[in-house]
Amino acid sequence: MSNTPHDVYEDFPGEAEKIHALKVADAHFARLIEEYHEINRDVHRAETNVEPVEQLAEVEMRKKRAALKDEIARRLTAV
Template sequence: MSHTPHELHEEFPEYAEKITAMKTQDTHFARLAEEYHEVNRAVHRAESNVAPVEALAEVEMRKKRASLKDEIYRMLSA
């Protein structure tokens, strides 16, 4: 599979070290990061037609990814 865009370290390069640290120190953050990773990969598979889904399902996955990203950002910037 090709490079998956929207990985957390690429979305928040200024927080790359903090992301790594928080994944090991904060179980809630680690769980959010893992869920983001799973949803992001699903969106990428849908967008690249590796695992196509209905348009509405893809929109919902993107909304979920955005929501997780917002929550992750709030934790990183706190």
């Protein structure tokens, strides 16, 4: 298991301009990015034991992060 943060710009290399444009033009997309950053930070803090959580909670956070990433990917490919 990696404890490296999954920055959205690293997860979607070459899409920085598109991500920025969508964040500016689409409030829902901007909220998706914000939620992704929040859950990603929480997962990273749990993985590094800065803010330990129960294993099931950590798994659920990872699932939520993956779902947000999938939604972001769908929105990026739809443009």
